[in-house]
Amino acid sequence: MPHPKNIFLTGATGFIGSHLTSRFLKDGYHVKALARPSKNVSARERVEKVVSAAGVTRFENLHVLEGDISLPHLGLSDAARAEITSSAEEVWHCAASLSFEQQNRAEIFRMNLDGTRHVLDLVKELSGRRLHHVSTAYIAGNRSDVALETEIDVGQSFKNPYEESKCRAEMMIADAHEADAVRASVFRPSIVIGDSKSGRVTHFHGVYAFIRALWTALERLRLRTPQRDFIRLPLRVLGAENQTLNFVPIDYVIDGMVEISRRADSAGGTYHLSNPVPTENRFWLPNICRILRVEGIQLVGDSSFLKSPMTKLESLFQKQMAFYYQYLQGEPRFDCRRALAALKNTGVECPPVTVEFISKMAGWYVDFLDAGI
Numbered sequence: 001m002p003h004p005k006n007i008f009l010t011g012a013t014g015f016i017g018s019h020l021t022s023r024f025l026k027d028g029y030h031v032k033a034l035a036r037p038s039k040n041v042s043a044r045e046r047v048e049k050v051v052s053a054a055g056v057t058r059f060e061n062l063h064v065l066e067g068d069i070s071l072p073h074l075g076l077s078d079a080a081r082a083e084i085t086s087s088a089e090e091v092w093h094c095a096a097s098l099s100f101e102q103q104n105r106a107e108i109f110r111m112n113l114d115g116t117r118h119v120l121d122l123v124k125e126l127s128g129r130r131l132h133h134v135s136t137a138y139i140a141g142n143r144s145d146v147a148l149e150t151e152i153d154v155g156q157s158f159k160n161p162y163e164e165s166k167c168r169a170e171m172m173i174a175d176a177h178e179a180d181a182v183r184a185s186v187f188r189p190s191i192v193i194g195d196s197k198s199g200r201v202t203h204f205h206g207v208y209a210f211i212r213a214l215w216t217a218l219e220r221l222r223l224r225t226p227q228r229d230f231i232r233l234p235l236r237v238l239g240a241e242n243q244t245l246n247f248v249p250i251d252y253v254i255d256g257m258v259e260i261s262r263r264a265d266s267a268g269g270t271y272h273l274s275n276p277v278p279t280e281n282r283f284w285l286p287n288i289c290r291i292l293r294v295e296g297i298q299l300v301g302d303s304s305f306l307k308s309p310m311t312k313l314e315s316l317f318q319k320q321m322a323f324y325y326q327y328l329q330g331e332p333r334f335d336c337r338r339a340l341a342a343l344k345n346t347g348v349e350c351p352p353v354t355v356e357f358i359s360k361m362a363g364w365y366v367d368f369l370d371a372g373i
Contacts, residue, residue: 007092010119135270
């Protein structure tokens, strides 16, 4: 059977969605991408800009439709929907709200839960009813045991509305698959970072926001002490040294999803695209500090701030980084045996996070910030 050539994809302007779109176009697929226009930029221009940043130079197989997953019928006309349902062989649902703040809860659920419902409505009209859904490993919430690929809701609590909304969306997809209304595969990446070969990244969430906040603080200090190489910045960050963050490079996530999606037996499967070896905080933080040429940053527990109150910088950092701090206290452990089994003998492997790897990733981003792009 030839590989599907017609893809309908949501979230083409996001980190994973833009790289998937780029991969599909390079593979010669026809991609219909749903996107919202911004104030001054059309949906097509937005998609082209971010997909070209992911390495695409030819756009003749890209068709961009203006729409919005949070609206009924995805905000598309009947004609546009008919065009998709008659031609698309697969739907890839990557669009999501990545906001985590409690005050945005209603909007997060509107995008991530209602959006998934609207995508499911479309998939049900496709002849093959085939859906690939991009979720997150962090639907495991506050679990302290090992989260399995076969589990969704085991009564866990959640760190934020984002995790919860993505968990509810998965449950909705599982119900639709169970009822034979759709044929769904679910992919759960962990913390997606830059390309393992070049370090290049196109979206700056998570650890990149952390690096940027440090870089900004250091830039101010460097103006005062330009002659010194390493800068001392006494900064306590709330977190546990022996806890981990599960980093996966974008190329592993994309290659893994595409490879698994081609397997006839992947419908009905859920796959943790997580790193089999998560990275201890005490390993990645000092290495990032070395790239930034800063010393004095340390992970501490609550008790440290009881002994001596937060400095102004520490308090500012904590506010800016509030979301990311939740994960520095600890994360679930992800069992990825099913994903690894599906990728066996394909040549797609998750690279270990080594000193060289962190240097490449953080170095690329620091160069990017230094260039003031």
